[in-house]
Amino acid sequence: MSEVGALLREDLRGRTAYGAPQLQVPVALNTNESSYAVPQSVVDAIVAEVSAVAPSLNRYPDREFTMLREQLAGYLTRTTGVEFDIDQVWAGNGSNEVLSHLVQTFGGPGRTALGFTPSYSMHPIIAQGAGMAWVDGLRRGALESGAFDIDLDEAVRQAHEHDPSLVFLCSPNNPTGTALPLEIVTAVYDAAPNAVVVVDEAYAEFARPGTPSAVTLLQGRERLVVTRTMSKAFAFAGVRLGYLAAAGDLTELLRLVRLPYHLSSVTQAVARAALSHADTMLEMVEAIKTERDRMVEQTRSLGFMPVASDANFVLIGGFADAQQTWQALLDQGVLVRDVGIPHHLRITAGTPAETDEVLAALADLAPGHRQQASEETP
Template sequence: MTSLDDLPIRDDLRGLTPYGAPQLEVPVRLNVNENAYRVPEAVALDIVQEVARALPEANRYPDREFDALRASFAAYLGHGVAPEQIWAGNGSNEVLQHVLQAFGGPGRSLLSFTPTYSMYPLLARGVGMDWIGVPRGEGFTITPEAVRAAIEDHDPDVVFLCAPNNPTGTAIPLETVRAAAEAARGIVLVDEAYAEFAHDRSQTALSLLDEHPRLLVSRTMSKAFAFAGIRVGYLAAHPAVVDALRLVRLPYHLSAITQAAAVAALRHADEMLSRVDALRAQRDRIVDELAALGYEPYPSDANFVLVGGVADPRATFEALLARGILVRDVGLPGTLRITAGTEAETTALLEAMAALSGAGSAAE
């Protein structure tokens, strides 16, 4: 029987494993930074009706330029962003892939600051470009000086800044983003997948777009909009950047169903985002209560917390799973990443962590 090793795949893919996290049916799932709340029933009904209106025309290809969706995203983002500055894809990962297909490739390099989103090196490898991971500073922070130095040392073609950062939750000040945009000769993309969960949501790189034509800001509907199962990501950039992304997209890449669902959801942005504040409160509760138990949670501007001070992350992961609670071991020594859930889910998590701490098997 043929195995993967027998196939003529690319040499640089041999020995790799696919990206992914456990998908287990447990009562409390806090491992992949999903929104813990379901789409509100009234909003879901409007989405279904919008999809129903699109279905009779499903024999025709969808709007290749997704004009209605681009206008909706521009209105949602504000900051003077116009529809011609918007690009979208099937999740922000596809949008990032489009960026690297257009501006990366063999002989070019992608730089970011580690630890960061684990898809970045995989996306770089997928288009044959070099990956450069520069370690972050104390507390997983990056300063303007560090960014300028890294760009000067490595001269990358593309820079990705994850803000807030995954898996650490660390915010990136606007002066750091500005330093990257000023120092880089190529593209600087700020991945704001968790921007709506920040303590200060006004601190967005969208405010810098007019100053820097090679600056891109990506977002997703998966997190704040509870749309992880629909797969819609997008970015804002100079219209010329959007023109470049058209060169690499697959024909009609956004289905009519996807476009209809996203447009309908954006009509209800306030309601769709109404649970974000509740999740931010649970995130801060995780930080405060785990710190009181002797753990070392890092400050977070995302919908999750990286918890340090875990003596044996694998044992703690398994002990929580045995209690029906799924978290994420991201491979950073002494840590686990925990998504903010509902109040009940957070209570279950905190009670389990307290029990493990009291048993002396988790916190140092």
């Protein structure tokens, strides 16, 4: 161990950092980015907004990012049918920073976070990085039935047992793509009276018609938080802008832990430009959903086992060895994600041409990459 390694916190030793391969390949579908470039009309608006703030970059940005919060509140109101005001909205450099603010405010050493795995891998990393104990809650059928559902009664039991300070729910869930019924959110909320319950809705805009959003539950629930991001549906992964909706009393507390002037003037300007053109930005969502659904249908026709998805990706099962198949696809120029679930790979929905490439690569796999009937989970 190096000299500086010996100084590392005991609870961080032996852990690995979050990271997905960033490789130059013809078809990169491993990080759920949008394959569509930002439309030129929005690029022009971004340039104009940044030009307007550039002369004042010698000054700190608006610490309260007031105009941005107004636009985020307006966007949520228009798209969800729930009325939001500025005090109910918070933002950060990606939803990961927003999640970090929540953990810093309501977590820490001596407190427990509960999440239902498999789910977004950053939830435990952020919680444990702040010194929290992490509990892997169990999903019904995970790794057995392929359903990856959360059982309401089991979730309530685990919430009672662990008495967490934070509960993380993910809907649509990453990496499975499955959405949560709202009764599970309310049941967990009631079963964890000492917890802030966080519903991560990073992929909400991709949900199939009729899929409910937890923002409809916020009224009267001061411990409930819904987080979102502009990285996915807005094709804005390079901007790093995430946000949350919650009671005003909760968002006020986040000011205790945020770093001074944490959102730069440029970030605020770029995000405002995109929100001013939200309809244009979201036109890409329907195209991505079409490719997602095509991937579900055609991988099933190829004999694989896709999980029906409400996100911009599909978790596909039926591989004999996920890591070997990941490499075989990479050898064909297709980069997907091995999320650590046996026999499964996660593939982002991209352009029609990228879907064609993925399907061709899957069809071209040698027979040995397919999970045999005797190996298949019941």
